Amino acid sequence: MTISAPVLCLASASPRRRALLASIGVPVTVQPCDIDETPLADELATAYVHRLAVAKAQAAVPLTNLPTLGSDTAVVVDGRILGKPMDAEEGAEMLQLLSGRQHEVLTAVAVSGPLGMLSCCVTTQVTMRVIEADEIAAYWRTGEPADKAGGYAIQGLAAIFVKEIQGSHSAVVGLPLFETTHLLRRQGVPIWQRGSR
Numbered sequence: 001m002t003i004s005a006p007v008l009c010l011a012s013a014s015p016r017r018r019a020l021l022a023s024i025g026v027p028v029t030v031q032p033c034d035i036d037e038t039p040l041a042d043e044l045a046t047a048y049v050h051r052l053a054v055a056k057a058q059a060a061v062p063l064t065n066l067p068t069l070g071s072d073t074a075v076v077v078d079g080r081i082l083g084k085p086m087d088a089e090e091g092a093e094m095l096q097l098l099s100g101r102q103h104e105v106l107t108a109v110a111v112s113g114p115l116g117m118l119s120c121c122v123t124t125q126v127t128m129r130v131i132e133a134d135e136i137a138a139y140w141r142t143g144e145p146a147d148k149a150g151g152y153a154i155q156g157l158a159a160i161f162v163k164e165i166q167g168s169h170s171a172v173v174g175l176p177l178f179e180t181t182h183l184l185r186r187q188g189v190p191i192w193q194r195g196s197r
Helices: 015-023 045-063 088-098 133-141 157-161 169-173 177-186
Strands: 008-010 028-030 068-077 080-082 102-113 116-128 162-166
Touching: 008 015, 015 028, 015 169, 015 177, 045 068, 045 102, 045 116, 068 088, 080 088, 088 133, 102 169, 102 177, 116 169, 116 177, 133 157, 157 162, 169 177
Parallel strands: 008 028, 008 068
Antiparallel strands: 068 080, 068 102, 102 116, 116 162
């Protein structure tokens, strides 16, 4: 099988976003961009993820002649943005916050191309079952939650904690495919390329 040439520059090191783009036949070149992800004072979660998605896409523009895609995901509970846990203690605190209740997952996507910068933000409601302390400790030991917003991966071992989801599953993984496809098509990026999977 021939491998299609990249049609998009992904401004992220996330293997999950790369895999999601491959699933819709979009071969990418990867150009991770180091962006300060510290929330601004009084910054709303929607503005935060949108700002980071745009900043990532903009940072990759000078490094490629392809359209660029930046994205950012945040888990939000009680208005608090949960990023990636720094250690086991913070990871446990995050899952305790999420246990037995609903939270929001916000994912913003920005695509730079012929039409300038196009972007969107998708909100998904996720409800967790009660997660016992020993499960939280065991889950941390798997290594999976260490680099995940909110300290869990819905597409991985933490799927057993998820009672209900309202919205886009792929957005919780890292990229809302319905909305992303719309942005890519507007920028002239082809999908369903053979050999990209």
